[in-house]
Amino acid sequence: MTNQAPSTSEIPLIVEMRGIVKRFPGVLANDHVNFELKRGEIHGLLGENGAGKSTLMNVLAGLYRQEAGTILVNGEPKVFSSPRDAINAGIGMVHQHFMLVPSQTVTENILLGLDDPRFFLRLPDYDNKIAELGEKFGLKVDPRAKIWQLSVGEQQRVEILKMLYRGVNVLIMDEPTAVLAPQEIEGLFETLRAMIAQGKSVIFISHKLQEVSAIADRVSVLRRGVATASGVASKGVSRQELARLMVGRDIVFALDKKPCQPGDVVLDVRDIHAENDKGLPALRGLSLNVRAGEIVGVAGVAGNGQSELSQVISGMRECKKGQVLLGGDTVSNHTTLYGIQHGMAYVPEDRTHVGSAPNLSITDNVIMKKYRKPPILKNGLLDMKAAAKLANELKVAYDIIVPNVSTPVRLLSGGNLQRVILAREISGLPAFMVAVQPTRGLDVGAIEGVHRLLLAQREAGAAVLLVSEELEELLSLSDRVYVIYEGKIMGEVNIGGETPDESLVETIGQMMTGTPLDQIQKEGVAAHD
């Protein structure tokens, strides 16, 4: 696919942002950022987590108000005081977390906030209209379906339809591939290209270099709230160069990882079945095992049962069938406490809602799994001096940056909070640890720290189960990777010490979309014959 780009200067600018400044308490998210979008282009907006990409685009989409700077649309200055203003000016955004009401139908969600229908909802009329629109852009989805019944990919289509129905000319996509399998990503790219062909423009926010260079015509890069590149043609710039612009230094892809010396099986998951919050089957006969001294990854597109898997293992979710053994003991369907007492550590994906008590102090948070035993428990009462001492030791050892340990953890940054949680879990000297999305939303420095801590666990002889949606992270840390799809394991691959080759990534990608490994191998053999 080639985008006919005549001499770039002739194409009119559809959006121009000049000197945008946006502050949040304690952070300067955008520091005099300039941004230009041309009609009919796909513009990649690249940057690390926390670089200010989403903030900049939220300003353009009218969700935030900039403190300084101007926005021009088609050359005219505009002031957006709400997302509605931006949509009226033809700019719409598809957020990373979908803004869809789960209990309502696709049509109802699309009609939200519109003036037509005026008062009475005559849904069947609109169902047809929406189905037609979907047809036009290759976005197939049943208008009468309720949102909660749809897959994540379908929900994304609803979000795009919502904006197209409003007649936007500029579509902002915030990390759209994060929730998709490799094969689904191609479908999304086709939709985006179809939109370009019809004269629309797309801003594509991502922190993944390959994707941006694959889809974008031009690229802008943000680093710590500052634009380090503005609208360079993606063909004229190498990945290394983009990486430097993003991070400010060359990315070290390989971690210092010693060869794997696996010991006995520590965690043995046997044919487990479980339901999700809605009562639908989430795990359907899943088995896997983790040995001492290895990191085992679980790859998969979000929502294929990863959360439920970690919850069943940790004892927070009922196991309908099958069992989880930890060092030979059955821990499934026991209390969470039982697992903790048997040396299980758990780093949950939701740091604020599960992993910590936001209004309690760091001290109270680090003793969460230790308050039942000495030295914290003394004569039947809690020894708060011993607890504070422990907290201070962990603060130093794990580099938690905070004035004192009586600070409530809700005031900590994401990286610091994750260090508090890891400090708590690791300091219990676990035999087994399950970590779910441990680096999500952290900046690069923090991610590296978390990776080092996980590797240190492995070297200390612990068994580590790492659940992640970042394939790169899994490939660089794990010794083995299981791929999960709709609550089942599609297959297992060994990751050697060397850099993983393309075919391995492709195999994993196929498994992520539901092709079992044995079938892939059969076909592979057949193809060779």
Add this chain to the structure above:
Amino acid sequence: MDFTIILQAGIASGTVLLFATIGELFSERAGVLNLGVEGMMLIGAMSAFSTTIATGNPWLGVLVAMLFAGLISQIHAFIVITLQADQVVSGLSLTFLGAGISLVLGEGLSKAGTVALLPNFSIPLLTLIPILGKIFFTNQSVLVYIGYLLVPLSWYYINRTRPGLHLRAVGEYPSAADALGISVFRMRYFYVFVGGMLAGLAGATISLAVSPGWFSELTTGGQGWIAIGLVIFAQWDPIRAAVGAYAFGALRRLILDIQGPLVLLGFDNPFYYNPYLGFFLQMLPYLFTVTVLVIGSREAMRKRIGAPAALGNPYIRGERGK
């Protein structure tokens, strides 16, 4: 004992609960839990009664009751929507405040005697329906008929109109609504106001129609709390709310009337001869509320249906998710 007469009176007394329950339902559908129903009902009952005494016009009384209670509800709205405080505690404080204000302003009202009440009338033709005609359409207060209209209208409004769609969105996923230009704040203030007005109307229904007069806190006797329980039982659906409200109204009447006759079902009426047994009858509505809650909560757990997802949470722009 003529059960149709009891049911007829029960419908009237259930109308009080109906207004309060539907009012709370609107507020909760928008994501705001308002535990101040009892206080707003007291404000409504007191101001309806005293306005009617002062002006002789019960319609003016109803209007003032609705406005005053609506106004009081805005205190709660301000605290929980703008100041983002805990909805439970704020609602409780509204109960105290409403009770206190109505006691202060209603001082001496209980000795005020009788006032002009709202008209009662029958609906021609419909009265001819056997049994039901007598229960529902004969010599009822005009407010009872307004109640009949309110139920289907509320259902239609919530499920089949554009503002109803927006209302549901604001209670389920405010940031989605906000992203599409629906003002979450304005909607929430508005529906808390609607809830307040309907609670005021419920109060006016007591003091001007069902049991006329002002008897300080005994005027409402905990019906505001029963209404909140009924919303849970109703699973936020107006039709189920109506069923619950009328059933409770009938139960309340039955309890009052069962103590009257000398003979009950062919036996000496134990409640007549041993009046202290009446205290057990008094417990019934409250025990029933608890029972109904158990039933409603179990059903909700089984079907995994629940309150509007954002119920009880303040909306802060920029905080994603619920």
Add this chain to the structure above:
Amino acid sequence: MTESTTANKKRGSFRIRVEPRLNVPPAWYPAAVTFGALIVALILGGVLISFAGGDPIKSYLHIANASFGDIGVLSDTIVKATPIILVALACSVAFRMKLWNIGAEGQFIMGAFGASTIVLTPVLSAETPRWIFIPVMMIAGMAAGALWGFIPGYLKAKFNVNEIISTLMLNYVAVAWVNFWIFGVWTEGGFQMSPKFPDTASLPRLLDYAKTFPILRGLTTHLGLVIGVVAAIILWFIIFRSRWGYEIRLIGDNPQAAKYAGINITKNVIWVMMLSGALAGLGGMSEVTGVVHRLQTAPIAAGYGFTGIIVAWLAKLNPLVIIVASILFGALILAGREIQPSGVPKMIQGIILVCLIASDFMLRYRIVIERGEE
């Protein structure tokens, strides 16, 4: 992720910005905010009193005088504060776990009933010495209150029944239950009250020692105060120094995290509701044996349960602060009896609670006034 709310207001060249606090405010700050809220509440109450035809300044002076004016009225204030202390403790422990027990009123009444059964059944004869009588009544009162807390606790834990409604409904049931007994079984001369308790079933009062210390003549302060203060101290230790208290605090702040830490929430819901009910029941026992000396609904079901909610909130759920806050509210109730119109104390309580909740905003956010850039 916290980000600033967009509550920008432009006033001339000044901008008022509201943003979340990112640091811990100094220790005096919450106290100052609470105090400020109280002052604002009294001013608002004054406006409403004058609107209702009263004289606010006179009313407040009267309250101050009638409750702290001399040692006699101070003693009466403490008598009023005693049940409030225990009920507020009951509320505070439940609230700390975000269990909205607003049925302390009913648990209080059941506590009074439970204690009374010891005298009225009778379980113990009137000749039983006081040192046996009083502990037995305390246990009976606490048990009855705990039972009344157990019911909603169990329903919450097993069926997820909203405890706000169930506890409140049980208040009405408790009143009817006690009315049945004092009207139908233990009635004295057909009135809705039981016979008077023997002296051995009464808490000692200061005036009992007036023969030895004449200064104590007429002072009605009774042993219930000591019970309340001791309960507050014990509760402070439970909450801030015990395993159980840590679990309560953890569940209250984040039930998911508590579950994650291996804490059994269901069990704790039931236990905490029972503890809460037992404390309220102890309050009922103290009131019936220290003040009323007979079982009678009117003076017992006087709304202490609801005042306790406000006091617990005013004290930010801290057991020791509750003692001080209870005395303030005891004064309000004592003096309020003579104020016209009679709803004033209740109204002022309501206004105080409204102002307290509103003032919490000042703890979570800071308001920045700066010269505008525009």
